[in-house]
Amino acid sequence: MADTKKPAMSASKAEILDAAAEVFMRLGADTASIDDVARQLGSTKGRIYHHFPSKGVLLAEVCLRAADFVLQKVPPVIAPDAAPEENLRQMVLTHIPEVLRTLPYHKVIIQSYVGVQQKSTTALERELFAQIQQERKAYENLFRNVLQAGMQDGSFRTQNTSIAMQSLLLLINAPVFWYRPRADEPETFVAELSAQLADMALASLR
Amino acid sequence: MADTKKPAMSASKAEILDAAAEVFMRLGADTASIDDVARQLGSTKGRIYHHFPSKGVLLAEVCLRAADFVLQKVPPVIAPDAAPEENLRQMVLTHIPEVLRTLPYHKVIIQSYVGVQQKSTTALERELFAQIQQERKAYENLFRNVLQAGMQDGSFRTQNTSIAMQSLLLLINAPVFWYRPRADEPETFVAELSAQLADMALASLR
DNA sequence: TTGACAGCATACTCAGTAGTATGTTTGCCT
DNA sequence: AGGCAAACATACTACTGAGTATGCTGTCAA
Numbered sequence: 400m401a402d403t404k405k406p407a408m409s410a411s412k413a414e415i416l417d418a419a420a421e422v423f424m425r426l427g428a429d430t431a432s433i434d435d436v437a438r439q440l441g442s443t444k445g446r447i448y449h450h451f452p453s454k455g456v457l458l459a460e461v462c463l464r465a466a467d468f469v470l471q472k473v474p475p476v477i478a479p480d481a482a483p484e485e486n487l488r489q490m491v492l493t494h495i496p497e498v499l500r501t502l503p504y505h506k507v508i509i510q511s512y513v514g515v516q517q518k519s520t521t522a523l524e525r526e527l528f529a530q531i532q533q534e535r536k537a538y539e540n541l542f543r544n545v546l547q548a549g550m551q552d553g554s555f556r557t558q559n560t561s562i563a564m565q566s567l568l569l570l571i572n573a574p575v576f577w578y579r580p581r582a583d584e585p586e587t588f589v590a591e592l593s594a595q596l597a598d599m600a601l602a603s604l605r
Numbered sequence: 606m607a608d609t610k611k612p613a614m615s616a617s618k619a620e621i622l623d624a625a626a627e628v629f630m631r632l633g634a635d636t637a638s639i640d641d642v643a644r645q646l647g648s649t650k651g652r653i654y655h656h657f658p659s660k661g662v663l664l665a666e667v668c669l670r671a672a673d674f675v676l677q678k679v680p681p682v683i684a685p686d687a688a689p690e691e692n693l694r695q696m697v698l699t700h701i702p703e704v705l706r707t708l709p710y711h712k713v714i715i716q717s718y719v720g721v722q723q724k725s726t727t728a729l730e731r732e733l734f735a736q737i738q739q740e741r742k743a744y745e746n747l748f749r750n751v752l753q754a755g756m757q758d759g760s761f762r763t764q765n766t767s768i769a770m771q772s773l774l775l776l777i778n779a780p781v782f783w784y785r786p787r788a789d790e791p792e793t794f795v796a797e798l799s800a801q802l803a804d805m806a807l808a809s810l811r
Numbered sequence: 812t813t814g815a816c817a818g819c820a821t822a823c824t825c826a827g828t829a830g831t832a833t834g835t836t837t838g839c840c841t
Numbered sequence: 842a843g844g845c846a847a848a849c850a851t852a853c854t855a856c857t858g859a860g861t862a863t864g865c866t867g868t869c870a871a
Contacts, residue, residue: 425722429636434829444830445848445851449848450848513633515632558801563801563805565779565783569776569782570779577771595764602811640859648820659859659860
């Protein structure tokens with residue numbers, strides 16, 4: 400495996416990624432123009448093209464950051480000695496709030512999950528999208544492993560693992576499709592939502 | 606409620622919709638051009654613009670057809686006197702094969718579920734997208750009703766109905782994201798897949 | 812037979828957009 | 842002080858792609 404360093408992103412670059420995620424979410428990554436992102440920043444194209452060589456790379460880095468968010472939060476809550484059910488519950492309870500905290504990023508990466516093949520003309524873009532796919536598979540395997548462990552020790556019923564994993568992942572990402580933060584929303588809403596989805600997820604496997 | 610007639614589409618128009626669904630699925634509705642759709646048909650733009658006033662209307666009619674597919678198959682299997690659990694099972698077992706049979710259409714309509722606001726400049730486009738949203742809500746209500754019935758008679762656990770319904774709908778649409786028909790796939794695969802997802806869906810609610 | 816219309820193809824226009832080339836400013840190091 | 846590079850802004854180019862205007866061909870009714 401190659402180096403898995405974090406290049407320590409500059410503040411300006413992070414600000415651009417935030418704006419891009421916001422705009423790509425609202426207009427769609429294809430429809431939105433670089434000028435749209437610049438307008439969201441209150442600046443011009445020059446700033447963006449100074450930090451990113453192309454629109455495709457900008458999009459790829461938004462998606463990559465989306466994957467990184469959950470990959471930094473979820474693995475630490477997995478306890479090797481804990482029961483699969485408890486592990487899965489903690490994973491879901493960690494995943495959902497983190498996803499909703501960084502919602503625009505995940506709304507963007509989900510656009511690519513629909514199966515639209517990236518055009519990816521340049522080599523750098525292809526490399527980045529390959530890296531995204533790799534991180535996605537790594538994240539999937541976290542869930543696949545806990546699923547298999549649960550089926551082995553009898554806490555989960557035996558069924559096709561791939562189908563169960565895909566369904567589970569989509570279930571815990573469901574709020575990305577419909578959730579919209581509201582001002583009058585109770586402080587505890589996200590936690591309660593996560594708990595309900597964790598219950599549903601676990602129940603669906605028993 | 607307005608008239609719910611079926612305008613009896615011409616064969617050529619249906620062929621264009623099939624091609625558009627296929628191309629929009631592959632390239633994304635935004636990225637794909639009208640010329641791409643024409644090339645898929647082995648013809649030129651002229652044919653498409655003879656039947657559809659704009660790209661937006663073409664996209665809307667693809668989405669509308671996607672909604673119609675399931676709306677024609679699922680409601681008939683709902684038996685007013687049957688138990689909610691049995692009704693829901695039949696709905697899922699009908700929904701999934703129909704969706705996979707008309708997969709390109711549903712891959713296109715899912716692109717719009719991500720929340721990308723349509724530009725919809727013309728009045729006709731706005732009307733069509735309003736109609737799509739209306740049919741979507743009608744379809745959601747089929748599931749909302751059976752959920753509430755099940756919670757009332759105790760076959761389903763009591764929980765937030767909207768969250769449960771959204772999660773359920775996404776769960777049964779999960780195969781749209783990952784399923785790809787394969788030549789070496791067993792004849793019974795779709796049926797088995799549907800059965801597994803129906804089990805998961807029902808279990809998640811108990 | 813003819814005209815009139817449906818059903819396309821061909822050949823354009825024109826607006827928007829990715830990308831580039833070239834200024835301009837602002838720290839920062841020596 | 843002064844120079845130098847990072848971090849932008851400005852002003853272009855070239856091209857793609859939606860939409861249009863118009864031409865062509867078969868079919869069918871009167």
